[in-house]
Amino acid sequence: xxxxxxxxxxxxxxxxxxxxxxxxxxxxxxxxxxxxxxxxxxxxxxxxxxxxxxxxxxxxxxxxxxxxxxxxxxxxxxxxxxxxxxxxxxxxxxxxxxxxxxxxxxxxxxxxxxxxxxxxxxxxxxxxxxxxxxxxxxxxxxxxxxxxxxxxxxxxxxxxxxxxxxxxxxxxxxxxxxxxxxxxxxxxxxxxxxx
Amino acid sequence: xxxxxxxxxxxxxxxxxxxxxxxxxxxxxxxxxxxxxxxxxxxxxxxxxxxxxxxxxxxxxxxxxxxxxxxxxxxxxxxxxxxxxxxxxxxxxxxxxxxxxxxxxxxxxxxxxxxxxxxxxxxxxxxxxxxxxxxxxxxxxxxxxxxxxxxxxxxxxxxxxxxxxxxxxxxxxxxxxxxxxxxxxxxxxxxxxxx
Amino acid sequence: xxxxxxxxxxxxxxxxxxxxxxxxxxxxxxxxxxxxxxxxxxxxxxxxxxxxxxxxxxxxxxxxxxxxxxxxxxxxxxxxxxxxxxxxxxxxxxxxxxxxxxxxxxxxxxxxxxxxxxxxxxxxxxxxxxxxxxxxxxxxxxxxxxxxxxxxxxxxxxxxxxxxxxxxxxxxxxxxxxxxxxxxxxxxxxxxxxx
Amino acid sequence: xxxxxxxxxxxxxxxxxxxxxxxxxxxxxxxxxxxxxxxxxxxxxxxxxxxxxxxxxxxxxxxxxxxxxxxxxxxxxxxxxxxxxxxxxxxxxxxxxxxxxxxxxxxxxxxxxxxxxxxxxxxxxxxxxxxxxxxxxxxxxxxxxxxxxxxxxxxxxxxxxxxxxxxxxxxxxxxxxxxxxxxxxxxxxxxxxxx
DNA sequence: GGGTAACCGAGACGGTACGTCCAGTCTTCGC
DNA sequence: GCGAAGACTGGACGTACCGTCTCGGTTACCC
Numbered sequence: 001x002x003x004x005x006x007x008x009x010x011x012x013x014x015x016x017x018x019x020x021x022x023x024x025x026x027x028x029x030x031x032x033x034x035x036x037x038x039x040x041x042x043x044x045x046x047x048x049x050x051x052x053x054x055x056x057x058x059x060x061x062x063x064x065x066x067x068x069x070x071x072x073x074x075x076x077x078x079x080x081x082x083x084x085x086x087x088x089x090x091x092x093x094x095x096x097x098x099x100x101x102x103x104x105x106x107x108x109x110x111x112x113x114x115x116x117x118x119x120x121x122x123x124x125x126x127x128x129x130x131x132x133x134x135x136x137x138x139x140x141x142x143x144x145x146x147x148x149x150x151x152x153x154x155x156x157x158x159x160x161x162x163x164x165x166x167x168x169x170x171x172x173x174x175x176x177x178x179x180x181x182x183x184x185x186x187x188x189x190x191x192x193x194x195x
Numbered sequence: 196x197x198x199x200x201x202x203x204x205x206x207x208x209x210x211x212x213x214x215x216x217x218x219x220x221x222x223x224x225x226x227x228x229x230x231x232x233x234x235x236x237x238x239x240x241x242x243x244x245x246x247x248x249x250x251x252x253x254x255x256x257x258x259x260x261x262x263x264x265x266x267x268x269x270x271x272x273x274x275x276x277x278x279x280x281x282x283x284x285x286x287x288x289x290x291x292x293x294x295x296x297x298x299x300x301x302x303x304x305x306x307x308x309x310x311x312x313x314x315x316x317x318x319x320x321x322x323x324x325x326x327x328x329x330x331x332x333x334x335x336x337x338x339x340x341x342x343x344x345x346x347x348x349x350x351x352x353x354x355x356x357x358x359x360x361x362x363x364x365x366x367x368x369x370x371x372x373x374x375x376x377x378x379x380x381x382x383x384x385x386x387x388x389x390x
Numbered sequence: 391x392x393x394x395x396x397x398x399x400x401x402x403x404x405x406x407x408x409x410x411x412x413x414x415x416x417x418x419x420x421x422x423x424x425x426x427x428x429x430x431x432x433x434x435x436x437x438x439x440x441x442x443x444x445x446x447x448x449x450x451x452x453x454x455x456x457x458x459x460x461x462x463x464x465x466x467x468x469x470x471x472x473x474x475x476x477x478x479x480x481x482x483x484x485x486x487x488x489x490x491x492x493x494x495x496x497x498x499x500x501x502x503x504x505x506x507x508x509x510x511x512x513x514x515x516x517x518x519x520x521x522x523x524x525x526x527x528x529x530x531x532x533x534x535x536x537x538x539x540x541x542x543x544x545x546x547x548x549x550x551x552x553x554x555x556x557x558x559x560x561x562x563x564x565x566x567x568x569x570x571x572x573x574x575x576x577x578x579x580x581x582x583x584x585x
Numbered sequence: 586x587x588x589x590x591x592x593x594x595x596x597x598x599x600x601x602x603x604x605x606x607x608x609x610x611x612x613x614x615x616x617x618x619x620x621x622x623x624x625x626x627x628x629x630x631x632x633x634x635x636x637x638x639x640x641x642x643x644x645x646x647x648x649x650x651x652x653x654x655x656x657x658x659x660x661x662x663x664x665x666x667x668x669x670x671x672x673x674x675x676x677x678x679x680x681x682x683x684x685x686x687x688x689x690x691x692x693x694x695x696x697x698x699x700x701x702x703x704x705x706x707x708x709x710x711x712x713x714x715x716x717x718x719x720x721x722x723x724x725x726x727x728x729x730x731x732x733x734x735x736x737x738x739x740x741x742x743x744x745x746x747x748x749x750x751x752x753x754x755x756x757x758x759x760x761x762x763x764x765x766x767x768x769x770x771x772x773x774x775x776x777x778x779x780x
Numbered sequence: 781g782g783g784t785a786a787c788c789g790a791g792a793c794g795g796t797a798c799g800t801c802c803a804g805t806c807t808t809c810g811c
Numbered sequence: 812g813c814g815a816a817g818a819c820t821g822g823a824c825g826t827a828c829c830g831t832c833t834c835g836g837t838t839a840c841c842c
Contacts, residue, residue: 011813011814012813012814015813015814015815032307033307033308036801036802036803037802037803037804038801038802038803039802041815045815046814046815047814047815047816047817048803048804048805048815048816048817049804049805049806049813049814049815049816050813050814050815052803052804052805053813053814104306104307105306105307107303107306107362108302108303108304108306108307109303110362111299111300111302111303111306111362112227112228112299112300112303113228117362117363117364121363121364121365125363126365150375152366153356153372153375156356156359156360156366157352157355157356157379159355159359160352160354160355160356160357160358160359160360161348161351161352161355161356162355163355163358163359163362164351164354164355164358164359165351165355167302167305167306167312167358168312168316168320169312169316170316170321171347171351177348180345180348184352184383187383187386188379188382188383191382200834200835201790201791201835202789202790202791202834202835202836203789203790203791203792203833203834203835204790204791204792204793204832204833204834205791205792205833205834206792207792207793210792210793210794231822231823231824232823232824232825233822233823233824234823236794240794241793241794242793242794242795242796243794243795243824243825243826244792244793244794244795244825244826244827245792245793245794247825247826248792248793395839395840396785396786396839396840397783397784397785397786397839397840397841398784398785398786398787398838398839398840399785399786399787399788399837399838399839399840400786400787400838400839400840401786401787402787402788402838405787405788422697423697423698426827426828426829427828427829427830428827428828428829429828435789436788436789437788437789437790437791438790438791438829438830438831439788439789439790439830439831439832440787440788440789442830442831443787443788494696494697495696495697497693497696497752498692498693498694498696498697499693500752501689501690501692501693501696501752502617502618502689502690502693503618507752507753507754511753511754511755515753516755540765542756543746543762543765546746546749546750546756547742547745547746547769549749550742550745550746550747550748550749550750551738551741551742551745551746552745553745553748553749553752554741554744554745554748554749555741555745557692557695557696557702557748558702558706558710559702559706560706560711561737561741567738570735570738574742574773577773577776578769578772578773581772590808590809591808591809591816591817592808592809592810592815592816592817593807593808593809593815593816593817593818594806594807594808594816594817594818594819595807595808595817595818596817596818597807597818597819600818600819600820621796621797621798622797622798622799623796623797623798624797630820631819631820632819632820632821632822633798633799633800633820633821633822634799634800634801634818634819634820634821635818635819635820637799637800638818638819
């Protein structure tokens with residue numbers, strides 16, 4: 001086992017929480033761009049070293065906060081059809097308000113730092129896709145998915161459109177969008193591409 | 196017209212070019228994240244003030260460089276069908292190699308700075324959509340687009356998927372993707388959504 | 391002669407006055423340390439080049455303003471004795487209020503720039519000593535000055551004390567000081583130093 | 586006492602010394618007017634912030650250097666009479682060569698910045714006057730000072746003349762000047778001012 | 781009266797230093 | 812050894828002026 005501790009003072013859970021909370025608070029008050037390790041440490045009442053000891057950058061602190069939420073997984077009850085399942089799933093996803101600035105900040109960091117991009121993809125974005133994929137598997141069992149359909153591309157279509165609108169802010173991300181995407185994806189899943 | 200000059204020494208075109216070129220060079224050599232106004236000015240052999248006088252941030256310098264290329268517009272010859280047109284257009288778009296880091300850097304900046312996001316959207320991204328839209332109009336004239344189709348959503352699907360893959364780098368952005376998207380969009384444009 | 395003009399537009403007296411006046415105004419409003427060539431030109435509504443064409447530095451502009459006042463020479467009426475003459479002269483000198491910051495600024499410049507120190511000494515300070523010296527000559531004619539007295543040293547004593555108190559501001563520069571210095575100098579002028 | 590340290594890394598004495606030394610070196614090589622915080626930090630191999638953390642301006646750095654020397658107090662042995670004591674003291678004072686540019690630089694700064702003027706006066710100039718004052722007290726004990734003499738004015742005379750000549754550089758500051766001033770001050774200290 | 785020359789305003793130019801901020805690291809004390 | 816504190820080197824930030832330059836335009840003179 002690995003639970004045994006070595007010598008020395010154990011990591012302070014209080015400090016961990018204070019840091020995460022300080023990061024979230026700063027983020028809501030002043031935005032992601034204004035986040036600094038310095039500011040997080042000061043607000044948490046913690047030495048800078050304590051932050052650096054556990055997270056290499058501000059993005060990693062925020063990612064840990066986000067990952068906490070991501071674990072409270074979106075339930076995907078069976079609605080009877082692929083389109084209905086998707087519609088419910090997307091509606092639940094879009095309902096997460098107030099996270100837009102946070103998500104955009106993380107994505108910005110990922111675009112500037114390839115190492116963090118890997119973190120973000122593996123610890124957050126792919127987790128989301130997993131939920132999506134389970135819906136497809138259920139639909140396949142129901143015979144709603146053509147054998148040569150490509151669920152990966154369909155997921156890219158949905159998440160791509162979602163992120164694109166989040167980023168550009170030229171069109172809404174709302175239930176109407178959810179319904180259209182659901183219908184489109186359901187139709188394409190069944191389509192016989194070449195006939 | 197507006198070409199007339201006021202009093203005072205006119206702006207130096209040589210300095211403008213040197214700055215743009217220096218920015219591009221730094222970007223290729225050391226990446227977007229390592230770009231600094233200081234570095235651009237030094238490399239261009241120019242005072243920092245001269246950079247700040249005309250561009251408020253490094254992102255705006257890069258955007259001007261990108262905008263130059265964007266003006267060399269992508270020609271969209273008529274290939275006879277919506278699918279063929281789209282395929283040609285996307286192939287041409289994907290062919291622009293080496294610009295990935297640059298585009299991701301600009302997008303990162305836009306995600307962190309809403310004011311710049313507007314710039315990027317209006318001066319670059321919407322210009323790209325215009326080309327796309329003209330293809331749709333041609334297809335509509337050919338009767339390939341159902342009356343209740345939504346070209347805006349279809350464009351979001353394509354560009355969304357493109358950006359999503361560029362950013363996450365979990366799947367390729369290649370001709371194969373172009374063909375699939377072309378076929379999908381052509382099919383959806385014709386689809387009778389609800390019947 | 392040298393008064394004849396060559397070809398070309400003659401110097402604008404209006405610009406000259408505007409610059410001097412702007413310098414004085416800035417000086418009174420924001421202090422010598424905050425003076426800048428840029429600020430003077432802007433306030434005078436004049437191009438920077440016009441200032442630089444005629445004065446090499448802000449100190450020279452201010453010096454020209456000061457020299458104007460210095461030419462309105464202190465009259466030294468005959469009061470009947472060396473002590474009385476000195477007392478009247480010093481009282482008149484000390485009366486020039488509001489010029490302390492200006493004088494200190496010029497002196498500061500002189501201390502930092504040897505070339506300007508020469509200007510200040512020759513165009514301003516030595517002019518002041520000339521008035522002082524004429525008082526001594528009058529006293530010598532009256533037999534109030536011992537043959538081996540050194541008027542130069544006595545002038546240094548008076549002006550030195552004056553400047554020292556102006557600079558350090560640890561003791562007042564007032565009529566009381568004037569009277570003490572007058573008495574002391576008159577006594578020393580007569581003294582037989584070594585006997 | 587106050588020597589106890591709180592938490593945190595203690596101030597680096599090595600950095601302090603390097604900064605002071607760099608300032609002195611720059612001063613000798615390029616003069617006070619060319620001193621910059623930037624240059625001091627670079628030469629000391631130290632971050633600019635470390636300089637700013639402890640001194641608000643270049644003048645304060647130099648003042649600390651000067652204050653070090655000032656603490657190595659001028660001894661004032663008893664020479665038997667006021668005139669002899671003064672002569673010895675002034676000779677010792679004038680002997681401090683090479684400090685003229687430094688002193689003038691500090692004075693210039695004081696003239697431009699009233700806050701620094703207070704620093705310079707209290708931490709340096711008044712310390713010098715203290716030595717002078719002790720000579721007077723010794724003379725008073727010997728009966729060489731008239732009861733109504735004003736030592737403060739006499740000190741102003743001496744230091745005023747000294748600074749005046751240092752600044753204007755129109756006459757030497759040498760032993761001859763020292764002897765004349767000593768004789769004059771000794772005579773004036775005894776003088777019955779009004780009889 | 782048509783040059784020619786020196787002035788004028790405006791303002792951009794290459795630079796240098798400013799003083800601040802933050803990144804990461806290091807060094808101390810106390811738990 | 813962890814944690815708070817805080818000083819350390821390093822470097823970019825955006826600003827302010829410096830002193831120079833390059834414009835279009837304006838007076839003067841002098842042929």
